[in-house]
Amino acid sequence: xxxxxxxxxxxFIQRDYTNGTICQFQTKFPSELExxxxxxxxxxxxxxxxxxYAEAEKLGSxxxxxxxxxxxxxxxxxxxxxxxxxxxxxxxxxxxxxxNDKIYAPRGLLLTDPIERGLRVIEVTIFEDRSxxx
Amino acid sequence: xxxxxxxxxxxxxxxxxxxxxxxxxxxxYKKRTPKKRKWESFPGRNKFYCDGRIMMAKxxxxxxxxxxxxxxxxxxFFTFDCPFLAQTLTPVIPVIGGxxxxxVLGTLLRTSFxxxxxxxxxxxxxxxxxxxxxxVANGSTGYRPPPRTKEVVINGQTVKLKYCFTCxxxxxxxxxxxxxxxxxxxxxxxxxxxxxxxVGRRNYRFFYMFILSLSxxxxxxxxxxxxxxILRSHQTGFLNALKDSPASVLExxxxxxxxxxxxxxxxxxxxxxxxxxxxxxxxxxxxxxxRGKDNYNPYSYGNIFTNCCAALCGPLPPSLIxxxxxxxxxxxxxxxxxxxxxxxxxxxxxxxxMVSESETExxxxxxxxxxxxxxxxxxxxxxxxxKAPSPSS
Numbered sequence: 001x002x003x004x005x006x007x008x009x010x011x012f013i014q015r016d017y018t019n020g021t022i023c024q025f026q027t028k029f030p031s032e033l034e035x036x037x038x039x040x041x042x043x044x045x046x047x048x049x050x051x052x053y054a055e056a057e058k059l060g061s062x063x064x065x066x067x068x069x070x071x072x073x074x075x076x077x078x079x080x081x082x083x084x085x086x087x088x089x090x091x092x093x094x095x096x097x098x099x100n101d102k103i104y105a106p107r108g109l110l111l112t113d114p115i116e117r118g119l120r121v122i123e124v125t126i127f128e129d130r131s132x133x134x
Numbered sequence: 135x136x137x138x139x140x141x142x143x144x145x146x147x148x149x150x151x152x153x154x155x156x157x158x159x160x161x162x163y164k165k166r167t168p169k170k171r172k173w174e175s176f177p178g179r180n181k182f183y184c185d186g187r188i189m190m191a192k193x194x195x196x197x198x199x200x201x202x203x204x205x206x207x208x209x210x211f212f213t214f215d216c217p218f219l220a221q222t223l224t225p226v227i228p229v230i231g232g233x234x235x236x237x238v239l240g241t242l243l244r245t246s247f248x249x250x251x252x253x254x255x256x257x258x259x260x261x262x263x264x265x266x267x268x269x270v271a272n273g274s275t276g277y278r279p280p281p282r283t284k285e286v287v288i289n290g291q292t293v294k295l296k297y298c299f300t301c302x303x304x305x306x307x308x309x310x311x312x313x314x315x316x317x318x319x320x321x322x323x324x325x326x327x328x329x330x331x332x333v334g335r336r337n338y339r340f341f342y343m344f345i346l347s348l349s350x351x352x353x354x355x356x357x358x359x360x361x362x363x364i365l366r367s368h369q370t371g372f373l374n375a376l377k378d379s380p381a382s383v384l385e386x387x388x389x390x391x392x393x394x395x396x397x398x399x400x401x402x403x404x405x406x407x408x409x410x411x412x413x414x415x416x417x418x419x420x421x422x423x424x425r426g427k428d429n430y431n432p433y434s435y436g437n438i439f440t441n442c443c444a445a446l447c448g449p450l451p452p453s454l455i456x457x458x459x460x461x462x463x464x465x466x467x468x469x470x471x472x473x474x475x476x477x478x479x480x481x482x483x484x485x486x487x488m489v490s491e492s493e494t495e496x497x498x499x500x501x502x503x504x505x506x507x508x509x510x511x512x513x514x515x516x517x518x519x520x521k522a523p524s525p526s527s
Contacts, residue, residue: 010259010263012259012260012263012264014304015306017286017288017293017295017306017307018286018287018288019288019289020288020289020307020432020433021306021307021308021320021321021433056449057448057449057451058449059440059443059444059448059449063447063448063449064443064447064448066447066449067446067447067448067449067450068447070450071343071446071447074237074240075244083449083450083452084449085449085450085451085452086452089452115454117254117257117260118253118254118454118455119454120253120254120256120260120303121260123259123260
């Protein structure tokens with residue numbers, strides 16, 4: 001059986017609704033992570049995620065063209081094509097994977113993709129720091 | 135302090151956390167149990183068909199009535215009125231009628247069968263975390279918890295976010311809990327029994343196009359059936375015309391009563407779209423100037439054109455409930471809210487032996503891609519937080 005690190009705690013970064021209903025997360029640095037990761041680093045991650053979600057929901061010419069094309073083809077076009085939103089979600093998944101591998105896993109943290117939590121929270125799992133046990 | 139050793143130790147410890155999604159091959163000791171899809175253990179009161187592809191409300195009787203009315207009226211129109219009209223006037227009439235009919239049916243089915251924007255319920259960990267925060271904020275531990283609200287300022291307007299006791303989340307702005315479907319729905323407009331589903335963020339545009347095209351279809355059929363009767367009356371007299379084409383009478387009656395309601399509804403929703411409001415907000419008068427001089431709609435883009443474009447041609451978000459995904463047996467399951475007790479392994483959908491050792495949780499993700507899964511054992515002391523009574527929201 002694979003050795004699993006024990007979870008010490010979980011921190012939830014909630015949504016930030018000050019700009020309306022678009023998907024944004026609070027950039028406030030949670031106190032539980034103070035000993036584990038640099039504040040700037042964490043805020044940078046959340047800010048990048050916020051920018052990516054804003055890109056997904058952006059109202060621009062591209063989204064309008066996609067919307068009109070979809071309407072004209074009675075939405076059958078999505079049988080062979082991904083929506084812009086889905087494409088950006090894939091980008092986000094890759095970004096989180098990359099961040100976990102490079103930055104968070106070496107520090108005993110794990111970011112869960114918000115889409116797995118219904119875009120409600122960014123779940124940060126804090127694993128027990130066994131190397132600190134004396 | 136042997137930093138070198140502890141560093142390598144740390145590397146050794148944490149490199150064991152898998153950030154990649156697992157395949158069934160990696161867990162060889164798991165019993166071969168039939169994999170269940172997430173829709174089979176969906177906590178809301180929805181009905182699913184076609185292995186989770188179709189999602190509807192529990193009561194679908196009125197939807198079938200809508201379908202029958204449309205199919206029968208159009209069927210009669212194409213069978214009895216169109217041949218005469220195609221001959222006498224132009225064959226373009228049945229063609230236009232056909233196109234309108236297909237569009238109406240397509241948008242109706244799309245509205246009825248798609249996910250309106252249901253928000254998945256909170257995982258036990260999230261719910262516990264929120265409860266902790268609320269208790270800290272309130273300070274009191276009275277027998278009945280006080281109503282939980284959070285205030286947020288959006289574009290200068292103060293909006294109250296309510297806590298949903300059923301879903302254990304603070305509802306995002308414009309979301310509402312549908313008591314018929316027992317789900318929180320994003321940008322909740324209303325629950326429409328005629329389409330047998332809620333109308334929310336993800337299917338509002340289809341609903342609007344359905345009622346708009348149905349208005350055109352109803353007016354179209356009404357106008358041409360009257361034309362048919364009039365033209366026939368010129369040939370054979372009024373009473374004979376009615377006798378030759380009795381179906382037309384039924385069509386005129388159905389269309390006459392439908393026109394008022396459907397056209398009225400289309401007009402109402404056109405107004406809602408142009409001012410970027412939901413039916414819910416309009417009925418409550420949330421952004422009405424009667425409430426106060428400074429009361430305005432913070433979600434409106436300012437001009438009618440942008441509001442319409444945003445509602446009808448804006449990006450379509452994917453479903454947040456992964457209906458057709460498979461339940462991962464080693465991840466925690468949502469605790470049923472009415473229980474008040476976190477049940478370990480007592481979910482009816484799970485048959486794997488792993489359930490008895492850990493809570494299982496439905497992982498929500500879009501079906502278009504697989505996001506990384508985390509391997510962990512949840513801490514066992516979650517039951518204390520879910521003992522609070524959960525009144526219906």
